Amino acid sequence: MNLKLSTKLIGSFLIVAAITLVVGVIGWNGSVKLNENVDDIGNKQFPTVQALLTLQQNLEAYRVAQRTMLNPELNDNDRKRQIDNFANARNGYQEAMEKYEKIQHSDEMNRIWQQFVSAFDDWSRENGRFENNLKKLDETGIYNPDRLLASIEQFIGEHHRLEGQIASLIINRNQFEGGEDHTSCNYGKWLSSFSTNNRLINSAISNSKEAHAQFHQSVRAIKQLVNANNIAAAELELRTMHKHAEVVFGGFNTIKEQAAAASRLNSEMSIIAMDDVREKQDVALSHLRRLVEISNNIANDEISASVASANFVAVLTIIATIIGTLLAVVFGIFLSTSISKALNRIIAGLNQGSEQVASASNQVSGSSQQMAEGANEQASSLEEVSSSLEEMSSMVKQNADNAGQADSLMGETKTRVEKGDSAIAKVNKAIGEIKNSSDHTAKIVKTIDEIAFQTNLLALNAAVEAARAGDAGKGFAVVAEEVRNLAQRSAEAAKNTAALIEESQKNAEQGVEVSNDAAEAVKSISESAMKVAGLISEIAAASKEQAQGIEQINTAVSQMDKVTQGNAANAEESASASEELSAQARELKDMVNELVKIVGGSSSENGSSSGYYKQDMDNNKKNGFINVAKKSFSKKIETNGKSTISPVSPGKNGKNDALVPSKVIPLDDDELSQF
Amino acid sequence: MSESAEKLKNMASLAGKYLTFRLAEEEYGLEILKVQEIIGLMNVTRVPKTPSFIRGVINLRGKVIPVIDLRVKFEFDIKEDTDKTCIIVVQVNNDNNHSVVMGIIVDEVSEVLDIKGNQIEPSPSFGASVDTEFILGMGKTAQKVVMLLDIDRVLSGDEINMVGKTE
Numbered sequence: 001m002n003l004k005l006s007t008k009l010i011g012s013f014l015i016v017a018a019i020t021l022v023v024g025v026i027g028w029n030g031s032v033k034l035n036e037n038v039d040d041i042g043n044k045q046f047p048t049v050q051a052l053l054t055l056q057q058n059l060e061a062y063r064v065a066q067r068t069m070l071n072p073e074l075n076d077n078d079r080k081r082q083i084d085n086f087a088n089a090r091n092g093y094q095e096a097m098e099k100y101e102k103i104q105h106s107d108e109m110n111r112i113w114q115q116f117v118s119a120f121d122d123w124s125r126e127n128g129r130f131e132n133n134l135k136k137l138d139e140t141g142i143y144n145p146d147r148l149l150a151s152i153e154q155f156i157g158e159h160h161r162l163e164g165q166i167a168s169l170i171i172n173r174n175q176f177e178g179g180e181d182h183t184s185c186n187y188g189k190w191l192s193s194f195s196t197n198n199r200l201i202n203s204a205i206s207n208s209k210e211a212h213a214q215f216h217q218s219v220r221a222i223k224q225l226v227n228a229n230n231i232a233a234a235e236l237e238l239r240t241m242h243k244h245a246e247v248v249f250g251g252f253n254t255i256k257e258q259a260a261a262a263s264r265l266n267s268e269m270s271i272i273a274m275d276d277v278r279e280k281q282d283v284a285l286s287h288l289r290r291l292v293e294i295s296n297n298i299a300n301d302e303i304s305a306s307v308a309s310a311n312f313v314a315v316l317t318i319i320a321t322i323i324g325t326l327l328a329v330v331f332g333i334f335l336s337t338s339i340s341k342a343l344n345r346i347i348a349g350l351n352q353g354s355e356q357v358a359s360a361s362n363q364v365s366g367s368s369q370q371m372a373e374g375a376n377e378q379a380s381s382l383e384e385v386s387s388s389l390e391e392m393s394s395m396v397k398q399n400a401d402n403a404g405q406a407d408s409l410m411g412e413t414k415t416r417v418e419k420g421d422s423a424i425a426k427v428n429k430a431i432g433e434i435k436n437s438s439d440h441t442a443k444i445v446k447t448i449d450e451i452a453f454q455t456n457l458l459a460l461n462a463a464v465e466a467a468r469a470g471d472a473g474k475g476f477a478v479v480a481e482e483v484r485n486l487a488q489r490s491a492e493a494a495k496n497t498a499a500l501i502e503e504s505q506k507n508a509e510q511g512v513e514v515s516n517d518a519a520e521a522v523k524s525i526s527e528s529a530m531k532v533a534g535l536i537s538e539i540a541a542a543s544k545e546q547a548q549g550i551e552q553i554n555t556a557v558s559q560m561d562k563v564t565q566g567n568a569a570n571a572e573e574s575a576s577a578s579e580e581l582s583a584q585a586r587e588l589k590d591m592v593n594e595l596v597k598i599v600g601g602s603s604s605e606n607g608s609s610s611g612y613y614k615q616d617m618d619n620n621k622k623n624g625f626i627n628v629a630k631k632s633f634s635k636k637i638e639t640n641g642k643s644t645i646s647p648v649s650p651g652k653n654g655k656n657d658a659l660v661p662s663k664v665i666p667l668d669d670d671e672l673s674q675f
Numbered sequence: 676m677s678e679s680a681e682k683l684k685n686m687a688s689l690a691g692k693y694l695t696f697r698l699a700e701e702e703y704g705l706e707i708l709k710v711q712e713i714i715g716l717m718n719v720t721r722v723p724k725t726p727s728f729i730r731g732v733i734n735l736r737g738k739v740i741p742v743i744d745l746r747v748k749f750e751f752d753i754k755e756d757t758d759k760t761c762i763i764v765v766q767v768n769n770d771n772n773h774s775v776v777m778g779i780i781v782d783e784v785s786e787v788l789d790i791k792g793n794q795i796e797p798s799p800s801f802g803a804s805v806d807t808e809f810i811l812g813m814g815k816t817a818q819k820v821v822m823l824l825d826i827d828r829v830l831s832g833d834e835i836n837m838v839g840k841t842e
Contacts (some may be wrong), residue, residue, distance in 0.1 A: 071728070454715070464694060477787075
């Protein structure tokens with residue numbers, strides 16, 4: 001990646017920041033969702049359930065109070081408490097209903113709620129009936145009519161039995177105990193403890209109370225009369241007693257009627273409470289339970305949804321955190337390694353570079369020293385060159401003289417060669433003519449040969465004709481034969497002549513060749529002579545130029561002297577330059593060390609790298625080569641100025657050979673400390 | 676015995692004048708009566724689609740006759756023509772006893788030789804596979820042997836017919 005360092009760093013931190021942002025957004029989003037769910041549960045579902053449960057509880061409480069009210073054994077305090085309970089329950093459920101209705105609900109719940117409300121109204125109506133009956137019962141003041149009835153029946157039975165006993169006493173004189181005191185009879189006892197707000201009963205009691213007392217008075221009186229054997233009086237008394245008894249029994253009946261009315265009320269109430277109210281309440285409660293269930297379900301759903309989303313968010317957050325952490329770590333490692341790698345590479349390069357610079361400066365030092373030595377050697381060589389030039393000058397002069405003599409001799413040679421050349425040309429021409437004439441002769445001979453051939457053919461044809469002629473041709477055949485012989489002989493002669501002529505032709509050709517060779521030889525001699533003459537004159541000219549050249553060489557040598565001086569000066573300069581270079585290498589090294597500290601803390605390379613320079617400096621301390629070299633050169637330059645080169649002492653050179661290139665830079669301790 | 680006697684008699688009938696010529700260093704003889712004339716080599720016009728031994732045709736005083744290269748016919752090495760190369764004009768009889776005039780190219784014409792009957796010997800037999808029918812016999816002279824050619828048989832009947840057509 002060829003990005004800028006700052007771009008890399010900013011990019012990586014931006015990526016890490018982006019990851020953090022993503023993690024944060026995920027977490028925030030999750031918490032917002034969770035908050036919504038919790039809010040819904042806390043502000044809607046929970047109060048709803050609470051209200052519904054309170055409502056249910058109060059309905060139950062109301063019913064419990066109602067049922068408690070049905071208990072006939074209940075004392076007045078308990079009754080009062082139950083009435084309070086009624087009021088409390090009514091208040092409770094009304095509050096709960098208000099509370100519920102304040103909260104917004106789903107359509108289904110609203111629908112069920114409407115059903116509940118109608119059921120509740122029915123229930124309330126039944127309750128109203130119950131409470132009406134309760135009021136009526138309160139008006140009767142009889143809360144336990146059965147017991148009252150039983151008591152009254154007992155009283156009636158007792159007083160009838162007492163009447164029977166009195167009658168039996170009067171008739172049969174059967175004595176019996178009791179019945180004389182109206183307070184000691186059960187009714188009397190009951191009266192003393194009984195109290196009621198029932199007007200009718202109270203009036204009945206008060207109407208019959210006197211009669212009761214009279215009844216028992218009559219019983220006592222009858223007993224005494226019977227004991228006194230006054231039966232008639234007793235019978236009289238008995239009639240009085242019967243009158244009183246009727247009054248008492250009338251009171252008893254009134255009470256009985258009231259008790260029966262109360263009992264009717266009671267039974268009606270219990271029917272209302274046990275059947276009608278319960279029925280309606282069950283309906284209402286079922287609706288309530290349904291509502292609670294739905295609400296619970298909603299709450300459960302939301303809880304599970306929020307738990308799921310919370311889990312999801314938690315997992316997502318963990319994953320994002322892990323990924324983010326990993327990415328951040330990876331980026332961190334990648335960045336730091338890439339930067340430190342690059343830096344290390346640069347440092348290594350700088351290190352190497354500074355070392356190379358140091359060694360290069362050492363080499364420069366060595367080179368400048370070698371240059372100094374070279375200048376010395378050059379000076380001595382130049383002297384030798386100068387003396388050699390003297391000798392060359394005299395030899396060149398002698399060469400020029402000799403060349404002049406040779407040149408004049410060559411002129412004579414040239415004319416003689418030209419004469420020989422013309423003679424050979426004449427010979428050549430003569431031989432050519434000879435050849436020509438023999439060529440002509442050869443042609444003639446060939447013609448003769450051809451004629452002989454034709455003659456031969458003629459003779460043969462003649463022979464053929466003669467043969468055809470048979471015997472007549474015999475003589476002709478002989479002639480033909482003779483002609484043929486002649487033809488053959490002339491052919492033979494022509495052949496011999498041709499051979500001879502051929503030979504002479506060959507000889508003539510050879511003669512031409514030889515004379516041509518001779519002409520060529522003479523020609524090459526003349527050419528060589530010409531060349532020699534040219535060369536000699538060239539030699540003469542060259543000798544002259546050589547003399548001039550030697551002059552030039554002399555001036556060149558003196559210039560070389562100057563150059564040698566310059567070289568010495570340059571050597572000095574390069575030595576000082578290498579010194580500076582060394583110093584800069586050292587500085588560079590320090591910078592690199594600083595960089596190393598920045599990049600990798602304390603560096604182990606530090607010691608080794610500075611050691612190299614230390615060694616250099618130590619070497620430089622041991623000898624101030626440049627100063628020595630400077631002195632020797634300046635001496636030489638003075639002497640070389642007049643181009644009389646003083647030989648350099650070999651001993652001095654020998655000493656300088658032992659120098660190490662790194663010893664060239666002259667630095668003492670004070671200068672070293674400045675680095 | 677009678678066969679060889681007959682042959683000897685035949686040989687005797689072969690006695691007579693022969694025109695001898697040279698071909699590839701050997702001497703051959705032609706019955707003089709077969710020879711019409713001897714002419715020097717002249718321009719031969721090549722005829723297309725003819726066998727290689729037919730050199731072509733020449734104009735012999737207004738009459739066009741075919742010319743046969745005997746070297747090619749005898750399957751010798753082919754050699755350049757020289758000054759001495761001649762054309763021997765011969766009369767050849769074909770199977771129908773029809774005479775055809777044609778020229779045969781030879782290296783050199785030698786002479787007219789009179790050969791006696793006792794100088795002639797039959798051609799040697801090399802076995803059935805080698806055809807020597809075109810050699811009449813071997814003529815013996817002082818220092819050489821001349822092969823006497825039956826020029827009628829040198830060229831087979833078809834060849835003569837074919838050559839005849841070129842006339």
